[in-house]
Amino acid sequence: FLIQAATSSLILFSGISNACLHGTWDITQLSSNLAKTTLTTALATKLGLAPVHFWLPEVLQGVPMLSAIIITTWQKIAPMTLFIMTSNLIPTPITLTIGLTSTIVGGLAGLNQTQLRKVMAFSS
Template identity: 50%
Template sequence: YFLVQALTAATILFASTLNAWQTGHWAISSSNTTATTIITMAIMMKLGVAPVHLWYPEVIQGTTLNTALLISTWQKIAPMTLLYMMHNNLPNNLMLLAGLLSVLFGGWAGLNQTQTRKIMAHSSIAHMGWVLIALTLSPWLTTLTLLTYMMMTSAMFASLNTMTTKTMKDMGMTWSASPSMTTLTLLTLTSLGGLPPLTGFMPKLLILNELTTKSLVPLASTLALASLPSLFFYIRMAYMTTLTAPPNTTTTEY
């Protein structure tokens, strides 16, 4: 984690210096194309966005649930602030491509995971894809998407931490311990998946609506389809948590 963050910070400093050398001022909000692209790629790596996301699941898996929560939520704010500052000069095609790749990779790579932290890491990658795409459309929509993501992820990590569930197998054992927490987990998971009556559906609907308005229907359709694998593993987690009973050993002799 340290190496990745140090590398990206150094890259951002390098690009900023390059920009200052070429433009004569240090303002990041009006940089040239090359510097902007380099900074954007470095920030994407900081955020754990595809295709520079491979460090992210491993780091999340290697930490405690509380630290994973911090990396997944709080640590996104500073890089996103930089992207907000560069909003007018961002390479939109690169952002849209990275966003789409993130949603695809986050969904597909999360399908065969059994560790809850890795599943949440891939969930985070997919959601950051939606955030990047929102940033090309509207900063307000980006803020809404990011806040919704952070709230849902915080709730999910809080549930996992309370029930100390580190694997999918552990999730099947939680129903008897805390039914109310399990129900909350079910709602949070379905919200993360973006099912209609819940909060997570709203930003996705607004993003797809904006994309359709801007005649980016193929991208909107691909995004909607790419979010289905993510929905599958959320539903699988919800099924494991709420709809399966833990195995009981009977001690009665027949």
């Protein structure tokens, strides 16, 4: 809960900083590097992407199966939609680095797991 609330605050901060600096509240029109960086970090954390995936395996291990399914599916729809809407603002090398890092870290960390929920967390 605290991680999700903190990253929601970062998304809000990204919009507010863009509004203060450039006068637009449209999150798809970010002009400030601070706003872009903050939004990218917040979305990567919400989606559980490496290197800010620290919360997802432990949370999925500690909740009931129905809650784990909701966390890995329904709670990813809004951040993924926002990520797609703002993907033209994020430099391609950063997006590729996050994706490649997530794939490598998830694959290597998931190799040694015997608990199904942690494997599910590392594969998502």
